[in-house]
Amino acid sequence: MEPPRRxxxxxxxxxxxxxxxxxxxxxxxxxxxxxxxxGVDLYVYEIPVEYQTVQRLIPALxxxxxxxxxxxxxxxxxxxxxxxxxxxxxxGYKGLDNCRFCPGSQCCVEGGxxxxxxxxxxxxxxxxxxxxxxxxxxxxxxDAGRYLCDFTYYTSLYQSHGRSAFVHxxxxxxxxxxxxxxxxLQALIEEMLDVLEHSEGKINCRHEH
Numbered sequence: 001m002e003p004p005r006r007x008x009x010x011x012x013x014x015x016x017x018x019x020x021x022x023x024x025x026x027x028x029x030x031x032x033x034x035x036x037x038x039g040v041d042l043y044v045y046e047i048p049v050e051y052q053t054v055q056r057l058i059p060a061l062x063x064x065x066x067x068x069x070x071x072x073x074x075x076x077x078x079x080x081x082x083x084x085x086x087x088x089x090x091x092g093y094k095g096l097d098n099c100r101f102c103p104g105s106q107c108c109v110e111g112g113x114x115x116x117x118x119x120x121x122x123x124x125x126x127x128x129x130x131x132x133x134x135x136x137x138x139x140x141x142x143d144a145g146r147y148l149c150d151f152t153y154y155t156s157l158y159q160s161h162g163r164s165a166f167v168h169x170x171x172x173x174x175x176x177x178x179x180x181x182x183x184x185l186q187a188l189i190e191e192m193l194d195v196l197e198h199s200e201g202k203i204n205c206r207h208e209h
Contacts, residue, residue, distance in 0.1 A: 007041045007067045013074055016049035016098055023172045024073040030182020036189060049098045049148045058155045069163060069196060070156055071189055074149035076168040081137040082184045084122040085144040085166035087115050088154030092146045108154045116154060119162035125191045136176055136184040165192055
């Protein structure tokens, strides 16, 4: 009997602001070339930088694929490393999106918890990937920035009871190439799947809805 295949959804973002080419989507396309091994069905999506689209699309992706894991990738103009985000935040969304829109409530889910942590141990993932000898530095963050990245992450964490991850990448060439970012994503997601598999028995959902 072959083990069941593991559906994994990975998203990047489309252009916005000064990011006419969004490094996150380029990195995801590099990941597609590399793949995640024989046992994983990889589905990728480019998400427009629009709050209302995110609110519609994220639940639809979970419903369509019932994924084992969803990993969202975004670009940060301030980042110089590949950054694992530990949590998403519900409140404080004041920046206008590509449609010049921002949620009237300035929050993702009215009445939702202020912060939701990923059930994936990002410290463990960071440590493991850092020992692989990739020419990319991986760091940890607890603040995804209160824009579409954070908004998408919180929406996904809420939908999945914490079974999501978010990776921030720097703009292309600052300092990494598309290929380096793709390889880093591949290594990170493989470690996330491994960490998930070995922690399944220990996970109790801490977030009541």
